[in-house]
Amino acid sequence: MTNVRENNLRKIICMEKNKIYALRKKWFPIASSSDLVKRHVFQAQLLGREFAVWRADDGNVNVWENRCLHRGVRLSIGINQGSELKCQYHGWRYANRTAGCTYIPAHPADAPARTICNNTYPVKEFIGMIWSGEDAIENDFSYKELSKRTVLRPVPINAPNDLVQKNLLNYYSELNFDGLLLNDGSIEINLGGKKKILFFIQPQDSKLSVVRGVLNATLSDEKRYHFLKEQNFIIERFREKMEQISENLNLEPMVAEIEEISNDLGEPPTKEDCGRKAELRLHVSERILTSRDVVSLKLKGIEGQLPTFHPGAHIDLHLQNGLIRQYSLVNGPGETDHYRIGVKLEKDGRGGSQYIHNNVKVGDLLATSAPRNNFPLRRDSLYTIFIAGGIGITPLLSMSKALHSMELDYEFHYFVQSEKDISFKETLKILGERVIIHKGLSQENTINKVRKILQKPGYYKNLYVCGPGPMLEATLKIASDLKWADDTIHFEYFKNDRKINNDSNFEIELARSALTLTVSAGKTILEILRENGVDLPSSCEQGACGTCKVNVIRGDIDHQDVYLNATERANKNIMMTCVSRSLSDRLILDI
Amino acid sequence: MVSAFQDPVILNQWHPISSLEEINPSEKTFQTLLLDEEILYKMDKENKVLVWRKGSRDENLPTKLAYGFVWVCLGNPPETLFLFPEFDEPNRKNKATGVIGVNTSAGRAIENFCDMGHFPYVHKGILGEEPHTEVKNYDVEISDEPDEVLATNCKFFQPRANVTSTKGVDADYIYRVPHINCALLYKSSIVAGKLDVIVLFVQPMREEQIRAHTAMCIFDDSSTEKDIRLFQQLIFGQDKPILENQHPKRLPLNPRMETPIRADKTAISYRRWLLNKGLKYGTVAN
Ligand code: FES
Numbered sequence: 001m002t003n004v005r006e007n008n009l010r011k012i013i014c015m016e017k018n019k020i021y022a023l024r025k026k027w028f029p030i031a032s033s034s035d036l037v038k039r040h041v042f043q044a045q046l047l048g049r050e051f052a053v054w055r056a057d058d059g060n061v062n063v064w065e066n067r068c069l070h071r072g073v074r075l076s077i078g079i080n081q082g083s084e085l086k087c088q089y090h091g092w093r094y095a096n097r098t099a100g101c102t103y104i105p106a107h108p109a110d111a112p113a114r115t116i117c118n119n120t121y122p123v124k125e126f127i128g129m130i131w132s133g134e135d136a137i138e139n140d141f142s143y144k145e146l147s148k149r150t151v152l153r154p155v156p157i158n159a160p161n162d163l164v165q166k167n168l169l170n171y172y173s174e175l176n177f178d179g180l181l182l183n184d185g186s187i188e189i190n191l192g193g194k195k196k197i198l199f200f201i202q203p204q205d206s207k208l209s210v211v212r213g214v215l216n217a218t219l220s221d222e223k224r225y226h227f228l229k230e231q232n233f234i235i236e237r238f239r240e241k242m243e244q245i246s247e248n249l250n251l252e253p254m255v256a257e258i259e260e261i262s263n264d265l266g267e268p269p270t271k272e273d274c275g276r277k278a279e280l281r282l283h284v285s286e287r288i289l290t291s292r293d294v295v296s297l298k299l300k301g302i303e304g305q306l307p308t309f310h311p312g313a314h315i316d317l318h319l320q321n322g323l324i325r326q327y328s329l330v331n332g333p334g335e336t337d338h339y340r341i342g343v344k345l346e347k348d349g350r351g352g353s354q355y356i357h358n359n360v361k362v363g364d365l366l367a368t369s370a371p372r373n374n375f376p377l378r379r380d381s382l383y384t385i386f387i388a389g390g391i392g393i394t395p396l397l398s399m400s401k402a403l404h405s406m407e408l409d410y411e412f413h414y415f416v417q418s419e420k421d422i423s424f425k426e427t428l429k430i431l432g433e434r435v436i437i438h439k440g441l442s443q444e445n446t447i448n449k450v451r452k453i454l455q456k457p458g459y460y461k462n463l464y465v466c467g468p469g470p471m472l473e474a475t476l477k478i479a480s481d482l483k484w485a486d487d488t489i490h491f492e493y494f495k496n497d498r499k500i501n502n503d504s505n506f507e508i509e510l511a512r513s514a515l516t517l518t519v520s521a522g523k524t525i526l527e528i529l530r531e532n533g534v535d536l537p538s539s540c541e542q543g544a545c546g547t548c549k550v551n552v553i554r555g556d557i558d559h560q561d562v563y564l565n566a567t568e569r570a571n572k573n574i575m576m577t578c579v580s581r582s583l584s585d586r587l588i589l590d591i
Numbered sequence: 592m593v594s595a596f597q598d599p600v601i602l603n604q605w606h607p608i609s610s611l612e613e614i615n616p617s618e619k620t621f622q623t624l625l626l627d628e629e630i631l632y633k634m635d636k637e638n639k640v641l642v643w644r645k646g647s648r649d650e651n652l653p654t655k656l657a658y659g660f661v662w663v664c665l666g667n668p669p670e671t672l673f674l675f676p677e678f679d680e681p682n683r684k685n686k687a688t689g690v691i692g693v694n695t696s697a698g699r700a701i702e703n704f705c706d707m708g709h710f711p712y713v714h715k716g717i718l719g720e721e722p723h724t725e726v727k728n729y730d731v732e733i734s735d736e737p738d739e740v741l742a743t744n745c746k747f748f749q750p751r752a753n754v755t756s757t758k759g760v761d762a763d764y765i766y767r768v769p770h771i772n773c774a775l776l777y778k779s780s781i782v783a784g785k786l787d788v789i790v791l792f793v794q795p796m797r798e799e800q801i802r803a804h805t806a807m808c809i810f811d812d813s814s815t816e817k818d819i820r821l822f823q824q825l826i827f828g829q830d831k832p833i834l835e836n837q838h839p840k841r842l843p844l845n846p847r848m849e850t851p852i853r854a855d856k857t858a859i860s861y862r863r864w865l866l867n868k869g870l871k872y873g874t875v876a877n
């Protein structure tokens with residue numbers, strides 16, 4: 001007997017589950033547009049799942065799972081900062097649109113793994129309402145915009161969805177209004193004189209529904225007031241009736257499972273496991289000559305979201321001619337629906353920039369890597385100085401935009417040859433007085449200027465430099481002469497101008513995979529690793545970007561990169577595998 | 592939801608239910624909830640503490656008085672309670688600093704207590720301040736003898752270390768979790784080489800409802816008792832709304848439900864430690 005009963009019970013539970021899965025594919029209104037007040041986060045619920053709903057300053061509406069990925073705190077109690085949402089508990093920031101985590105304050109010197117991304121749900125804004133559904137199917141959205149409309153006050157009812165839906169029509173007909181149950185589940189009530197109310201029932205939970213109505217007309221103030229009051233009165237009576245009927249209904253609340261995160265995020269982040277892969281396809285949606293020889297490209301995804309980037313990040317462009325080149329993103333926080341890069345024409349370059357200048361047009365499709373950040377921005381600095389030389393402006397622009405939006409103190413020095421070489425003028429205008437442009441200075445004057453700028457190292461003061469090699473070297477030297485601590489100086493070279501010596505022969509031992517491999521003259525450690533099936537991420541492959549970094553357990557490193565600073569070199573425990581080698585017979589690597 | 596009776600780890604454990612100070616002067620009978628059960632307790636004329644289940648006045652539950660608190664066990668009581676030698680050191684002042692009810696699990700409360708990363712956000716201007724948000728590397732171990740989670744060499748920027756300083760300093764902390772629901776925080780005191788201890792003993796009323804008992808074992812400085820009490824209540828009052836907005840409220844022991852970072856080493860070890868013990872009550876495994 002009990003078995004039969006248990007089986008039946010199991011069947012019912014199973015049916016309930018299937019019903020929920022089916023409902024998750026549908027669109028429901030989850031908020032009124034007017035609920036999304038500027039810089040506010042609204043808490044909504046659908047089929048047992050809570051959502052944090054917020055409008056960014058650019059108008060985009062975000063519907064996210066209401067749970068910070070870090071420690072599960074509701075994001076609806078977080079802070080809408082216009083382009084990012086900040087969690088109350090540890091201040092993690094999530095980007096508009098992508099919901100990717102852009103900043104983890106506990107580790108200000110690291111860029112977060114770009115895979116830390118909250119769950120986002122489809123969203124539409126129609127008829128004065130925000131629509132969503134956990135697995136809502138894009139093409140199933142059938143509601144038409146109403147050119148004239150008045151949105152009723154949503155009324156929550158402690159009763160199951162189907163009960164409310166079944167009875168609303170009857171209730172209005174008792175009041176002598178005829179109506180229709182439409183195919184899509186909405187209810188149309190005819191008020192006469194072409195006036196209609198369209199009702200949607202939002203299933204919040206097994207025993208909680210919200211009746212949301214909209215009238216197909218705009219009303220003058222007086223009429224509007226009376227209309228809303230009257231409808232409110234009707235629906236309130238209806239609510240009482242429904243709640244009476246379902247008072248003794250004992251329904252389990254719906255369960256919204258928590259999705260597991262990927263395995264690698266369950267442990268504190270270690271190493272990225274991708275090689276030099278072009279995982280993205282982007283098309284060029286805009287191409288502007290932003291200064292004499294710099295072209296600015298706006299790149300858009302073909303479908304879906306672009307992976308999250310952090311200030312200072314770069315992407316690899318895999319050009320049709322086989323070259324792979326790195327370009328920093330110029331994007332500010334929240335500018336997540338595209339990537340923007342600046343490419344300077346290098347007449348004596350190795351052909352990458354020439355190819356882009358001559359061949360890449362609007363509409364072209366480019367293969368790129370996902371953004372990677374080896375030049376992260378600390379946001380715990382009391383004062384930040386940026387020094388950009390020429391095209392070195394690109395990563396620093398992205399960084400300064402981030403500090404600007406957080407209202408943190410900084411100054412931005414931009415060294416150019418002439419007025420015609422000033423790129424990204426509009427952005428510089430937004431940053432305003434903090435930008436100081438130094439035009440046409442001689443080498444000597446540049447050095448004097450930099451010395452002045454760096455006069456006072458200080459408490460929680462950080463310096464970011466990017467520019468041509470000689471300028472960078474000079475700046476780093478001045479900074480260290482003026483006693484800036486190594487860990488307050490952050491720099492990025494475009495390329496490694498040093499002459500690489502790859503004559504040595506040595507062995508590498510991989511501590512974690514118990515492999516010993518031989519690196520002979522002419523081959524790099526990175527190549528030997530790849531040949532033996534050990535996949536290590538890399539990007540520039542000339543010792544400038546820092547992507548192929550590994551930890552060294554023992555051995556004498558022959559550093560040939562321009563990424564590490566003096567302290568890091570002196571510590572003798574990290575190296576760039578794409579160019580650096582060994583002075584001893586053997587290196588033990590932590591891979 | 593699990594019942595405590597299906598979970599020997601929670602059942603055969605000493606649980607704090609009240610500070611001695613609270614029940615001392617009166618002969619009043621108090622009532623509280625422990626592991627979903629209603630229990631009553633009082634101190635009689637001979638200063639003996641009696642605890643019984645509601646409706647079973649004649650059966651006294653095993654109790655223990657230790658570290659200024661009354662501890663009760665609803666199952667088979669363990670022989671010993673964790674060690675807290677500082678409690679008996681001369682010249683220290685032991686004070687209960689208040690109880691606060693929170694709708695969360697014991698595990699979430701302990702984890703919050705051992706977490707420095709939230710100081711600049713939740714305890715802004717007191718225990719931390721933006722932009723000084725970095726959690727510097729520290730050491731964590733799960734030791735066998737004693738069986739506890741221990742985090743040492745913890746440092747965090749404190750805006751005003753004392754009334755006279757204008758600049759912030761890095762404050763040093765040590766955290767001990769010697770009991771599944773109890774944690775101790777050690778920090779520098781006015782006596783050189785000696786550490787003040789701040790205590791959190793959590794009473795699990797239900798899986799998702801607790802009473803957090805707080806106490807201090809410190810070298811007295813000029814601040815009055817009332818000040819200390821208010822300060823503690825302010826701090827826990829700031830944590831309460833955060834804890835009540837966590838989902839799930841029970842502590843996830845499956846490492847793939849949340850995203851830890853290096854700063855969360857203590858929490859990672861704590862969760863692992865609980866998982867190895869097989870704790871079910873107040874936790875989610877899958
Ligand atoms: S829980 Fe959101 S930042 Fe930690």
Ligand SMILES: [Fe+2]
Binds near residue numbers: 703704709713714830
């Ligand atoms: Fe706290």
